[in-house]
Amino acid sequence: MPQGIEAPASVTAEGPTSHTQNQGAPSVFELMSRVMRDVRDVGKNGKNDSQGYKFRGVDDAIGALAQPLRDHGVFMTPEVLDFKTEVRGRQNAVMMRVAFHFYGPAGDHVTAITMGEASDFADKASNKAMSAALKYALIHTFMIPVDAKSLDDGDRDHPEGHRSPVDAYMERLKKPAVWNNPNALLALHAEARAEGLLGETVYGPDGDTTLETLIVGRGKQLKAEAAEREARQAKEAPEVAAQVAVETGAGTVVVDPECFQPHPDGQDFANQAALSTGREAVENIRSLAEGQGLVNAGVLAPDSGKSDVLAAYLERRAAELASGSESEFEGFMRRVRNGWNSVGSTEMALAEARQKGINDVVPFDGDHLHLQDVLEIRLKALKEKAEQAGGEQRAA
Numbered sequence: 001m002p003q004g005i006e007a008p009a010s011v012t013a014e015g016p017t018s019h020t021q022n023q024g025a026p027s028v029f030e031l032m033s034r035v036m037r038d039v040r041d042v043g044k045n046g047k048n049d050s051q052g053y054k055f056r057g058v059d060d061a062i063g064a065l066a067q068p069l070r071d072h073g074v075f076m077t078p079e080v081l082d083f084k085t086e087v088r089g090r091q092n093a094v095m096m097r098v099a100f101h102f103y104g105p106a107g108d109h110v111t112a113i114t115m116g117e118a119s120d121f122a123d124k125a126s127n128k129a130m131s132a133a134l135k136y137a138l139i140h141t142f143m144i145p146v147d148a149k150s151l152d153d154g155d156r157d158h159p160e161g162h163r164s165p166v167d168a169y170m171e172r173l174k175k176p177a178v179w180n181n182p183n184a185l186l187a188l189h190a191e192a193r194a195e196g197l198l199g200e201t202v203y204g205p206d207g208d209t210t211l212e213t214l215i216v217g218r219g220k221q222l223k224a225e226a227a228e229r230e231a232r233q234a235k236e237a238p239e240v241a242a243q244v245a246v247e248t249g250a251g252t253v254v255v256d257p258e259c260f261q262p263h264p265d266g267q268d269f270a271n272q273a274a275l276s277t278g279r280e281a282v283e284n285i286r287s288l289a290e291g292q293g294l295v296n297a298g299v300l301a302p303d304s305g306k307s308d309v310l311a312a313y314l315e316r317r318a319a320e321l322a323s324g325s326e327s328e329f330e331g332f333m334r335r336v337r338n339g340w341n342s343v344g345s346t347e348m349a350l351a352e353a354r355q356k357g358i359n360d361v362v363p364f365d366g367d368h369l370h371l372q373d374v375l376e377i378r379l380k381a382l383k384e385k386a387e388q389a390g391g392e393q394r395a396a
Contacts, residue, residue, distance in 0.1 A: 028104030031072045032142070038068040041145040058135040065138055073105045078134070081113070085125070091203075094118060094125040098133040102141070112141045121203040166200040166211060173215065177360070181329055182226075185219045187361035187368050226330070266297025266310045273317045274302035274335060275352055277328070282318040289314070302345070305338035332358055336375070343382045350375040 041064070069075065083096035095117045103109040116133030118125050138144065169192055178184040189212070192198050198212035262270075269289045273282050289295045289310055301308040303316060320331070332352065339345020353359065353372050364374045 025073075025104065025106040027106055028074065028102060028108045028110055031074050031104045032102060032110065034072045035065065035068040035074060036142050038071065039142055039144055040064050058131040058138075061135050061138040061144060064144055065142060075103055077101045077103070078130070080130075083126075083129075088119055091119040091121050092123075092125045094129045096126070096129050096133065098130060098137070100134065100137045100141075110141075112137045114140070121205075122207060165195060166197050166202060169197060169211060170202055173218075177329070179218065180222065181360060182219055182222045183333070183362040184360050185215055185222070186363055189215045189219075190368055262299045262307075263294065263297035263310075265292065266294045266299045269294065269297075270299040270302055270310055270313050271348055273314055274348075276317070276321070279318045279321045282314055282321060286311070286314045286318075300342075300345075302335050303338065305342075305345070328356075329358065329360065332356075340378065341382070343379065343386060346375060346379045346382060350379060 077100075079099040079101065081097045081099050083094060085095075086093050095115070097113060097115055100112045100114070101109050102112070114133045114137040116129035116131070116136075118128030118132055120128060169188065172178055172188060173185075178188060189198070192211055192215070198210065198215075200211050201208055202211050202214060203209075204214045266289070269285050273285050276282050276285070286295065289297070295309075295311045295314075297310045299308060299310050299313060300306070301313040301316075303313065303320075332349070335345070336349045339349060350372065353375060359370045359372045361368050362371050362374060364377075369377075
């Protein structure tokens with residue numbers, strides 16, 4: 001009977017090595033087959049709280065293999081072969097290729113190479129990617145028995161594009177038009193409360209938090225910034241007005257607002273400046289006003305709703321656009337508030353909203369309505385009030 005030929009001491013499962021094997025120990029191949037025989041089943045014992053799907057965690061795979069590996073003297077060491085990182089929205093993403101080396105007492109080893117990919121808002125993306133690579137290395141290498149649906153199928157358990165309701169809110173919250181808009185935050189909070197989602201756990205700039213805490217915290221921050229900005233502007237206003245008076249020779253119109261009649265052409269220039277989106281446009285308006293001798297005409301300033309001279313308002317508007325101290329929406333809402341009791345100002349605001357597509361949801365009369373609807377309702381009420389007042393005067 002022919003005898004088996006023993007491999008040279010320098011040859012292992014991975015090829016030639018520089019060390020001497022334990023010739024009396026079984027090969028790693030034999031030991032790994034014994035581990036496969038002894039490994040227990042692994043089911044989907046984990047559950048994603050946000051989206052409700054079940055999954056197999058890396059802890060389940062490790063728990064199934066830990067004792068069989070010990071029993072048969074097999075151990076493992078990981079090696080990151082390569083990786084890359086990228087930013088996806090506000091998350092850090094890591095993709096890595098990892099080699100897992102399984103050694104036996106004979107000194108030979110087998111290597112399993114898998115991919116791992118994960119994202120995280122903080123510094124855990126690499127940890128998650130390594131865990132994902134380890135889970136699939138263990139499951140595939142040792143053919144760990146799983147449930148009737150076989151291995152994890154990402155498209156079945158977490159299909160592409162599948163989102164929980166709170167994910168949709170987080171996507172909306174990340175948009176600058178919402179994140180930087182107190183009224184939009186208020187509307188989002190009301191919607192989330194109606195759907196019972198305010199207590200859901202989300203990832204915020206500072207880590208795990210609830211949706212309510214994130215929205216309310218951001219709203220408070222914006223209000224504090226707005227209050228600080230208004231206080232600063234109020235403090236600087238007298239100096240700006242005095243400087244304008246010195247440079248232009250324009251005085252301040254001090255009259256009873258109820259009796260004040262703005263110059264029609266001067267008011268048109270002021271309204272045009274309020275709608276302008278660049279300092280250059282305001283300077284052009286100033287040149288036109290100077291050419292027509294209207295630079296010192298009395299107007300109702302769109303930023304305050306009070307009587308003023310055109311030159312002073314144009315100076316403030318130009319400085320406002322140059323500093324960028326307020327967003328377009330904030331400036332628009334300020335003009336809406338200042339002209340709330342004026343038919344003309346409200347008509348102008350409605351026209352601007354339609355022109356620029358401004359139609360955020362805002363609180364109104366105990367409810368939340370689109371801004372253009374609010375302006376239409378207010379305009380109708382003002383016109384009805386004016387007609388009623390006119391009728392009473394005619395009757396008198």
